[in-house]
Amino acid sequence: MIGIVSYGFYVPKYRIKTDEIATVWGKNPEDVKKSLLIEEKAVAGIDEDSLTMAFESSSSALSDVQIDKNKIKVVLFGSETHPYAVNPASTILAEFLGIEKNYLAYDTEFACKAATGAIISAQALIKSGYSDYALITGSDKGMGKTHDVLEYTAASGSVSLLLGKDDLIL
Template sequence: MSVGIVSYGSYIPRYRIKVEDIARVWGEDAETLKAGLMVSEKSVPDLDEDTATIAVESARAAIKNGNIDPVRIGAVYTGSESHPYAVKPTSTIVAEAISATPVMTAADFEFACKAGSATVQSCMGLTSSGMIDLGMGIGADVSQGAPGDALEYTAAAGGVAFIMGNKESESIALIEDTYSFTTDTPDFWRREGSEFPQHGGRFTGEPGYFKHVIGASKGLMEKMGTGPEDYDYAVFHQPNGKFPTRVSKDLGFSRDKIEPGMVITKLGNIYSGSCMMGIAATLDQAKPGDRIFATAFGSGAGADAFSIKVTDKMEQFQKYSPKVWDQLKDPVYVDYAKYAKHKGKLKRS
């Protein structure tokens, strides 16, 4: 499978809210929450930011970082749980904004938090078949969480765009293989017209996240004949800090292998972009020859696992591309009132 990542770009809003500022409003113990979630703060969108604007900024960053001619992009796919329109694609907005139109194919994807990784797999198929030259897969969200709900402490905003191609000579990293594991598990959902999602309590952990992440991860390693010892880094979907820490240990990956991509602690959960942002943060630090194991998870439920190998092109790319962890520096903190205003939680009667 000669498919690679030609470029990538990310966008994170500068606004943040600390866990203790949310906990204070709802009378919760902040230290207990931070210890349990392994999250200290999360990103907050600006008043004029939504999934479309975040996806556009991520796409523009990917174009700039890789010095890509947008005319070469034959597919633009955006995965999200918070597309601004129920009927009107986000991806056409992105394609127009990066001057990729008329693009051969554009579509929006939904599969909870793995919609972003699904766009990458689709671009892999189109580029490897020769149907298109380059494909752009995006994971972006302005994640929702009802006031006072457990999700509110982690639901964040941000996006990542990956540009995929079929020329090894252009790739900064090669996708060695991928494997997916999917079942109908109702651990998380949001019906049409509902503003906030709901989660199925006891279904969230074992039958949801852990069953599918472990299933996809073991499936890929068995398919490839590899093990944790064959990888320098690992990234797993980050709904909080606790889940990826536990699943990496269960699969046999040491803590130091997941640390570079554990952006959840300062970013929060950006849903469809969560695992992709972890991969981007890891690629920022990886060296030629390094191998990265990554598994995205989406409620409903499914997981997509990837084996990635960094090429010699990465060193040049890293000289000019902004780093994910650098985007998490110098935040502008807001209190709960401003956060609620930014997120549109204040409604006029």
């Protein structure tokens, strides 16, 4: 069976209250909170992007297990907010984590489910025998246009899953 060997997450320390956003745009804060059921959201710092947050969550996932990083032959990065238009974040992430260069890496992009497709691909690659482990990260720096519901709801954060066949936690 293929499952989760380890996981890590990162949520930026900064927050913005729903009240603050609503007040700036002349909306009734109580109406907005009642409608969306959201009090606040996490906001990335000025020096944070989806890649730096991915490093935090991936480092956490890998710190919880005793495996040879060279057995990770799949590194996938899902995001709507990639930091670079051309450079793949997956390869930069793998390099930051000290994973040897003999791996398959690619980025996925799809509104609200970029990492889901990556999980399905990683599962198939492990099942095929291509790799013992796969590291999948979903990471985004929340952005929403003015007066859009996403301005209140699209937050920032990252989660990483280490998939494999042995020592599963889920």
